[in-house]
Amino acid sequence: MAPIEYTQVDLTDDDLAREREVYGGLAASTRAFAEASLRTTVDEATVEDVRRQLDALTERLRASEIERSFGVSVTTHGVVRAHGNAVVGLRNPVAVPLDVQRDASGRAGAAFHLGALYEGPPGMVHGGVAALVLDQLLGEAAAAGGSPGMTGRLTLTYRRPTPLGDCSAEAWVEQVDGIKTTVRGVLRPADGETSVEAEGLFILPRWAREAMERDQAHGRPIRFE
Amino acid sequence: MAPIEYTQVDLTDDDLAREREVYGGLAASTRAFAEASLRTTVDEATVEDVRRQLDALTERLRASEIERSFGVSVTTHGVVRAHGNAVVGLRNPVAVPLDVQRDASGRAGAAFHLGALYEGPPGMVHGGVAALVLDQLLGEAAAAGGSPGMTGRLTLTYRRPTPLGDCSAEAWVEQVDGIKTTVRGVLRPADGETSVEAEGLFILPRWAREAMERDQAHGRPIRFE
Numbered sequence: 001m002a003p004i005e006y007t008q009v010d011l012t013d014d015d016l017a018r019e020r021e022v023y024g025g026l027a028a029s030t031r032a033f034a035e036a037s038l039r040t041t042v043d044e045a046t047v048e049d050v051r052r053q054l055d056a057l058t059e060r061l062r063a064s065e066i067e068r069s070f071g072v073s074v075t076t077h078g079v080v081r082a083h084g085n086a087v088v089g090l091r092n093p094v095a096v097p098l099d100v101q102r103d104a105s106g107r108a109g110a111a112f113h114l115g116a117l118y119e120g121p122p123g124m125v126h127g128g129v130a131a132l133v134l135d136q137l138l139g140e141a142a143a144a145g146g147s148p149g150m151t152g153r154l155t156l157t158y159r160r161p162t163p164l165g166d167c168s169a170e171a172w173v174e175q176v177d178g179i180k181t182t183v184r185g186v187l188r189p190a191d192g193e194t195s196v197e198a199e200g201l202f203i204l205p206r207w208a209r210e211a212m213e214r215d216q217a218h219g220r221p222i223r224f225e
Numbered sequence: 226m227a228p229i230e231y232t233q234v235d236l237t238d239d240d241l242a243r244e245r246e247v248y249g250g251l252a253a254s255t256r257a258f259a260e261a262s263l264r265t266t267v268d269e270a271t272v273e274d275v276r277r278q279l280d281a282l283t284e285r286l287r288a289s290e291i292e293r294s295f296g297v298s299v300t301t302h303g304v305v306r307a308h309g310n311a312v313v314g315l316r317n318p319v320a321v322p323l324d325v326q327r328d329a330s331g332r333a334g335a336a337f338h339l340g341a342l343y344e345g346p347p348g349m350v351h352g353g354v355a356a357l358v359l360d361q362l363l364g365e366a367a368a369a370g371g372s373p374g375m376t377g378r379l380t381l382t383y384r385r386p387t388p389l390g391d392c393s394a395e396a397w398v399e400q401v402d403g404i405k406t407t408v409r410g411v412l413r414p415a416d417g418e419t420s421v422e423a424e425g426l427f428i429l430p431r432w433a434r435e436a437m438e439r440d441q442a443h444g445r446p447i448r449f450e
Contacts, residue, residue, distance in 0.1 A: 004346045004386065022269050023262075029276045029283070030255075030262050034318040036286040037248075037255050038295055038309055044247050050282050051254045057275050057282075058258045061265040069341035069348055069389055070263055084263055084344045086351040093259040094319050094342045116294035117319045119309045120361075121229045123294055126311040127364075127376040128357030135353030136345075151352035155380045161229065164294055 004207070007073040009081065016079065023083065023091045030093035035117055087136035098136060106145025106173030106183075108137050114167050125162040127196075130187050133169055134198040138183040141171035142202040147181040149202030162187060162195040171198070179204040229432070232298040234306065241304065248308065248316045255318035256342075263341055312361035323361065331370020331398030331408075333362050339392050350387040352421075355412050358394055359423040363408040366396035367427040372406040374427030387412060387420040396423070404429040 011019075033054075040047065070084025070091065083091040088098045096118075098110045112133075120126030135154055142148055171185030180203055187196040236244075258279075265272065295309025295316065308316040313323045321343075323335045337358075345351030360379055367374055396410030405428055412421040 004349060006347060018269075022272055026262050026272055026276050026279075029279050030259050033279055033283045033286070034255050034259065036283045036290065037251050037318060038314075038316050039290040040286040041289045041291060042286060044243075046285060046288075047247055047251055050285055051251045053278070053282055054251075054254050054258055057278055058254070058261045060271060060275055061258070061261040061267060063271075064266045065261065065264040066266060069344045071344075071347040084341060086343050086345060086354050089263075089344075091263050092342060092344075093262060116309060117317060118311050119294045119296075119314075119317075120311060121375065122231060122296040124229060126357070126361070127379070128360030129311050131356035131360055131379060131381075132351070132353030135356055136351070139352075150346065150386070151381070151383050153380065153382050154352070154356060155378065156356075156376075157378050158376050161375070 005071075007071055009073040009075050011075045011079075011081070012077070016075070016081070019083070020090060027089075027091050027093045027095075027097070031117075034093060035115055038116055085136075087132060088140075096133065098133065100137065100140050102140060102144035104144060104146070106141055106147070107171065108140040108144050109168065109170040110137060111166070111168045114162075114164055116164065119164060121161060123164055125164055125167070125189075127156075127158060130158070130162060130196040131156050131198075134171070134185050134187060134196065135200065137169050137171040138185045138198060138200040139202060141173055141183050141185070142181040142200075145173040145176070145181070147173065147176045147202075147204070148208075149179065149181055149204040150208075151200060152180070152203040153201040155199045157197045158195070159197065160193075160195050162189045166190045174199075179209070230296075232296055234298040234300050236300045236302075236304075236306070238302070241300070241306070244308070245315060252314075252316050252318045252320075252322070259318060260340055260342055310361075312357060313365075321358065323358065325362065325365050327365060327369035329369060329371070331366055331372075332396065333365035333369050334393065334395040335362060336391070336393045339387075339389055341389065344389060346386060348389055350389055350392070350414075352381075352383055355383070355387060355421040356381050356423075359396070359410050359412060359421065360425065362394050362396040363410045363423060363425040364427060366398055366408050366410070367406040367425075370398040370401070370406070372398065372401045372427075372429070373433075374404065374406055374429040375433075376425060377405070377428040378426040380424045382422045383420070384422065385418075385420050387414045391415045399424075404434070 118129045175182040185198045314320045343354045400407040410423045411419045
């Protein structure tokens with residue numbers, strides 16, 4: 001298995017702020033369109049006309065594009081730029097997105113809205129979406145606490161359904177044992193009562209340890225975008 | 226906790242085929258736009274112009290819309306219509322979507338493509354996306370085998386990273402014990418070697434048992450859309 005590559009980019013804080021505005025804005029608009037496309041009840045002729053115009057916009061964006069996925073890059077100033085990430089990615093319309101608050105004691109938390117796009121049972125958050133969000137947040141807690149890793153095992157216990165709407169989630173490092181970090185977390189709907197509990201084991205692979213030794217910016221980023 | 230409501234709709238097979246064409250088409254175009262928005266490298270002026278035009282399209286779709294989420298409905302002919310589902314929903318642009326093959330022996334499988342929108346580590350499928358897909362598939366296997374339930378516990382073991390690209394997943398019922406069904410499953414990238422293993426416990430809540438007794442169509446649907 002080839003090591004996972006983080007690219008280096010030379011971007012200033014101003015560049016990053018501009019990216020947030022332009023591409024974060026595009027992703028927000030795309031999310032709004034996606035939700036409207038799911039909930040619309042306009043007539044079929046309108047749907048088909050909207051689709052044709054959307055396809056034309058897609059072609060304009062495709063005139064020039066990166067070859068594969070967005071990847072994760074680290075700026076020369078130590079900022080980790082995971083704009084393509086499926087949960088927190090600023091540029092990823094599939095992402096909720098989660099605006100994660102991190103604490104060096106090994107805690108991470110976020111408040112977010114799970115709307116119609118994240119439905120499983122009628123009116124409820126999809127159980128797999130709860131897993132998706134918690135996997136990311138537990139990983140962030142491990143990284144924030146200085147013991148990052150990739151998910152080795154994740155166990156989710158569903159206490160009750162999570163209604164769609166405002167939610168929050170929290171994760172905290174429970175134990176660090178060499179390259180293995182145990183993290184726990186919870187998801188809560190608007191009423192504040194835990195609906196899903198998670199426990200995760202995060203393991204730092206050898207290639208990542210070597211990369212961290214090579215370049216401290218990978219292991220102790222100064223900021224995440 | 227109020228029971229989760231499945232609505233009844235009176236749709237023929239022709240109506241459903243038309244929905245697939247119109248709304249399935251819109252969702253496919255929206256997914257393509259979303260991926261283009263993530264991968265584009267066109268100049269910022271173009272991005273901002275595309276965004277303005279997209280916002281105008283969103284407004285056209287919003288002229289008339291359902292109030293909350295799409296929900297899950299059952300047609301008078303016993304077809305389960307989960308078009309808003311975050312993993313398999315025909316109308317949900319966030320959904321992969323998964324075209325699930327079901328077997329009454331309690332097996333479910335799907336082949337699908339996880340592209341740039343599902344990235345976690347650079348070039349790799351997000352661990353939470355693997356959980357999202359497997360949660361849905363394990364639940365489908367339980368339902369296909371005649372012992373449906375909601376996820377009670379889900380454990381994922383990550384054997385190695387899953388590269389973005391073509392993937393497949395399979396799930397099968399391991400044991401049925403009254404209202405509790407144990408299901409196992411795997412995710413495999415293009416090389417066919419298992420990257421993620423899952424074990425899930427699915428539990429049928431009392432309100433669902435009562436609904437199944439009231440209306441057999443809920444318990445033994447003739448088809449899923």
